[in-house]
Amino acid sequence: MTDLTAAAPVPKTSILTQDKRTKRRNAAEARFKAYGLAAVLTGIAALILLMGSILYNGLSSFQQTYISLAVELPAEALDKTGNRDPAEMRSVSTFGYTPLIAAAIEQKMAEAGVQIEGLSARDAGALISKEAPAQLRNYVLANPEVVGTTVTFNLLASGRIDGYYKGRVTMESALLDQNISQAQLQLADAFRDSGTLVTGFNWAFITSPDASDQRPEAAGLGVAILGSLYMMLIVLALALPIGVAASIYLEEFAPKNRWTDLIEVNISNLAAVPSIVYGILGLAIFINFAGLPQSAPIVGGLVLTLMTLPTIIIATRASLKSVPPSIRDAALGVGASKMQAVFHHVLPLAAPGILTGTIIGLAQALGETAPLLLIGMVAFVREFPDAPPEGFFDPASALPVQIYNWTQRSDPAFVERASGAIIVLLIFLLAMNALAIFLRRRFERRW
Amino acid sequence: MDDARLTERHLSTDETKIAAKGVQVYYGDNHAIKDVNVDILDKTVTAFIGPSGCGKSTFLRCLNRMNDTIDIARVEGDIRIDGEDIYDKRVDPVQLRAKVGMVFQKPNPFPKSIYDNVAYGPKIHGLSRNKAELDEIVEKSLRKAALWNEAKDRLQEPGTGLSGGQQQRLCIARAIATSPEVLLMDEPCSALDPIATAQVEELIDELRAQYSVVIVTHSMQQAARVSQRTAFFHLGNLVEYGETGHIFTNPEDPRTESYISGRIG
Ligand SMILES: Nc1ncnc2c1ncn2[C@@H]1O[C@H](COP(=O)(O)OP(=O)(O)O)[C@@H](O)[C@H]1O
Ligand SMILES: [Mg+2]
Numbered sequence: 033m034t035d036l037t038a039a040a041p042v043p044k045t046s047i048l049t050q051d052k053r054t055k056r057r058n059a060a061e062a063r064f065k066a067y068g069l070a071a072v073l074t075g076i077a078a079l080i081l082l083m084g085s086i087l088y089n090g091l092s093s094f095q096q097t098y099i100s101l102a103v104e105l106p107a108e109a110l111d112k113t114g115n116r117d118p119a120e121m122r123s124v125s126t127f128g129y130t131p132l133i134a135a136a137i138e139q140k141m142a143e144a145g146v147q148i149e150g151l152s153a154r155d156a157g158a159l160i161s162k163e164a165p166a167q168l169r170n171y172v173l174a175n176p177e178v179v180g181t182t183v184t185f186n187l188l189a190s191g192r193i194d195g196y197y198k199g200r201v202t203m204e205s206a207l208l209d210q211n212i213s214q215a216q217l218q219l220a221d222a223f224r225d226s227g228t229l230v231t232g233f234n235w236a237f238i239t240s241p242d243a244s245d246q247r248p249e250a251a252g253l254g255v256a257i258l259g260s261l262y263m264m265l266i267v268l269a270l271a272l273p274i275g276v277a278a279s280i281y282l283e284e285f286a287p288k289n290r291w292t293d294l295i296e297v298n299i300s301n302l303a304a305v306p307s308i309v310y311g312i313l314g315l316a317i318f319i320n321f322a323g324l325p326q327s328a329p330i331v332g333g334l335v336l337t338l339m340t341l342p343t344i345i346i347a348t349r350a351s352l353k354s355v356p357p358s359i360r361d362a363a364l365g366v367g368a369s370k371m372q373a374v375f376h377h378v379l380p381l382a383a384p385g386i387l388t389g390t391i392i393g394l395a396q397a398l399g400e401t402a403p404l405l406l407i408g409m410v411a412f413v414r415e416f417p418d419a420p421p422e423g424f425f426d427p428a429s430a431l432p433v434q435i436y437n438w439t440q441r442s443d444p445a446f447v448e449r450a451s452g453a454i455i456v457l458l459i460f461l462l463a464m465n466a467l468a469i470f471l472r473r474r475f476e477r478r479w
Numbered sequence: 480m481d482d483a484r485l486t487e488r489h490l491s492t493d494e495t496k497i498a499a500k501g502v503q504v505y506y507g508d509n510h511a512i513k514d515v516n517v518d519i520l521d522k523t524v525t526a527f528i529g530p531s532g533c534g535k536s537t538f539l540r541c542l543n544r545m546n547d548t549i550d551i552a553r554v555e556g557d558i559r560i561d562g563e564d565i566y567d568k569r570v571d572p573v574q575l576r577a578k579v580g581m582v583f584q585k586p587n588p589f590p591k592s593i594y595d596n597v598a599y600g601p602k603i604h605g606l607s608r609n610k611a612e613l614d615e616i617v618e619k620s621l622r623k624a625a626l627w628n629e630a631k632d633r634l635q636e637p638g639t640g641l642s643g644g645q646q647q648r649l650c651i652a653r654a655i656a657t658s659p660e661v662l663l664m665d666e667p668c669s670a671l672d673p674i675a676t677a678q679v680e681e682l683i684d685e686l687r688a689q690y691s692v693v694i695v696t697h698s699m700q701q702a703a704r705v706s707q708r709t710a711f712f713h714l715g716n717l718v719e720y721g722e723t724g725h726i727f728t729n730p731e732d733p734r735t736e737s738y739i740s741g742r743i744g
Contacts, residue, residue: 288550358587362650364548366600366657367577376599377589 086458090451096234096249097194098186099160099223101136105172107180116176129165129172133157133187146222151215159216159223161188163243163250188236189229191248191445193220197231200444237452241414242429242437248445251438253453255413259329259428260398260460262420266333267340267397272390274337275344282345283352284374303342310339311403319407326408327427329417335407336397343396347389351382384475391468395461401432409433431457496521496661496691497542502556504537504546511537513715515556519661519708524683524692526702526723529712530738535695536584538712539663542693543579544572560661577604580654584666586646588638588653593630596638596649597621600657616656624652625682644675651682655690662686664694668701680705699739703727711735 045051050058107114109128111121134157141147141156164187171185172178192212195201206212223229240252286292314335318324324331355378363373404410410433417426429437431453438450497519504512512534519525527535537546544565546552558565565575577600588596597617600606607613617634621627626648630641638649647667654662664683668676683705686692696702702709703723710720711732719726719735730736 356587358583358585359589360548361545361583362587362589362653363599364545365543365576365581365583366603366653367573367575368599368603369573372603376603381590 086451086454089448090453090455092198093237093448093452093455094234095198095231096236097189097197097229097231099189099193099229100184100186101133101140101160101228102182102184103132103136103168104182105132105179110172111176111179116179118173118176121173121176121179124169126165126169129168130157133160133164133168140223140228141219144222144226144228146219146226148215148218148222151213151219155213155216156219158212159190159193159220161190161247161249163188163247186230186232188249189220191443193217193229194249195445195448196220197224198448200448237449238456241416242412242434243414244412245441245443248441248443248449251446251449253431253434253456255416256429256431256434256453257456258417258423259332259409259413260431262329262417262424262428263333263336263430264394264398265420266330266424267336267394268390270333270337271340271344271393275341275390276348276386278341279345279348279352280374280379283349284370284378299342299345303346306402307339307400308402308406310335311406313338314403314407325425325427327411327413327429328425329428329430330424331407332404332409332430333424335403336400339400339403340393340397343393344386344390347392348382348386351385351389352378354385355381384472387471387475388468391464391471395464398460398464399432399457401430401436404430404433405436410437412437431460494521495519496560497693498557498559498562499538499541500557502538502541502554502558504534504541504555505553506537506549507551511715512541515717517710517717517720519691519693521691522687522689523708524687524694524706525708525710526706527693527695527710527712528697528699528702528738529718531697533712534715535712536665539665539693539695542661542663543576543581544570545576545581547572577657578659579661579663580657580659582647582650582654582662582664582667585670586643586650588641588646588649590637590639592635593621593638593641593649594634597652597656600653604657606657620652620656621649623655623682623686624648625678625685626652642675644671644678647671647675647679648682651679651686655686660690662690662692664692666695666697669697676701699727711738713738 206214239254241255243250318331363377413427417423417428435453438446495518499517502515540546601616706723709723709726711718719732
């Protein structure tokens, strides 16, 4: 006791006032939190900007302007022999249908009492997409009995007219534009007032194939979506079993030595190889050496499989590693073989991680462009590929390549299409990531 | 220590179940078990005691070849169960482990239902011909593990949802469901509270009637309570082996004596 009282008096401090050290520490913490918040906000702002610009540019591609016309389909022009045989009616090309549309427009103008100075019949006809005669012909060939009657069609308006109602084309810009005149825009306005010109949801954007430079209004993603789907099927069917088998072998069975270390390092390296390198590899091996067809989903699928494998292997090995060793001991302890321990106990616990890794790998592959350019998937394809498996060897496009392709074209209407395609691609990616999260939640079990 | 209780305990058999001769274990360059000779008796509880890191677990894992799963581990010497060399080339360790069950330090039930935990071993070894037989095995094993009353109404619930002591008894039930002849237990009570420990110890004493039980423990009280024979390990050597009562009252080796009196370990 005496010792204690004799010691130098410790100055009494109050916990109600902060000392210098505490103040400095708190200030540092506050600064760090501010930096973190700023970083997060920057990220969010960039994301909003990106999404905003894509949606702003692309959403309108899901709307399309149509011109509703009653087209007379005279038998003498379309079916000269009169026996409604589609095989014979094929001899009438799309050029045979163009005058029918022109006549329908003229009639419509007369009905509505529209008179516009300096507008030739040809110009009036140009309101309709160059794709429309083909639309008409396909319909007639599919339904030969309509010949001789008058049928009302919603025909695609031309890209400029479509753009006029989306704000891309204005009266001023029409002055400088050889493809559209003010008179044509006035006619469009007149049609709109009379209810002839309508807008609707653009299903054709999702279902129909690509179209040539002159007809952006007809361009769709059908072939690209199908091509991407085929490639994803191939990647899933090849990369998942190969990747999981390789990971299980490396993680559970292979001895840990210099060779397996080397393999492990190289798998990590492969995951970092630029994707275009896989494209060159695919070109050399699958097309030049194995002789597989260019532009075919099978080649794209194989290349993307190679690209996805490291991702799947790394994810699978990580989730196998995260299964507690006590589970393996428990299984081996009751006399399970190594394989039984892995397949009955370890794999089910690792499944959510494996699935998540696979889906993320697939999503990466879905958005991959560079390797596909090298194997010729950038070609202009209007024919839908057949159903699998033959369809795997037919030419097809892919979503990211289609986007790239459209951004290269001169007509500004294609910019809208490209942004629309990006939205479609993003929806697919978000759906896949949502599935990954769902699967992880669903199968995640505690132990 | 309750000496009277120790000495009144008699050995039920003198038949050797496991005979180990000149066992050496290396982890890489680390010589973890040095020339151990020991005869483990049937229908007896044998305790391995010793300071931690002395090789008790390592030696225990030799008896069902669990060391095979560690790449760097190398086992030498001769270990026979009922006269058969378990390291013989013809022996499949998987078959051996059905005969020599193991219970681990940390309760490690499968993340499956209680029923599936117990039924797994019999299923993979084909011990039942139909569901009814399997049900019977599960019930018998759970009864032997003194878990039946607590578990019978929740057989389909996850085994991981049980308390620590119940989980460990579930692991014991799982181990005895394959009808082993030897039961190895590596510090089975170290993760349990005193009440659960008492239950498991009682269970071990009952299991002795059918199995040869080898238990690793760092608690000398526990060794004294449950075992008939005790082996004292020190730095990879088997220092002393004999009747539990004898070891605790009359240790021959000075190292054993200082460990028991609390001077090493
Ligand atoms: N898996 C392993 N790899 C390498 N060394 C190990 C391994 N397991 C145990 N050892 C070593 O073997 C010796 C004995 O360990 P162990 O048998 O676990 O002791 P105890 O169970 O008596 O505490 C220790 O020196 C330990 O470091
Ligand atoms: Mg141990």
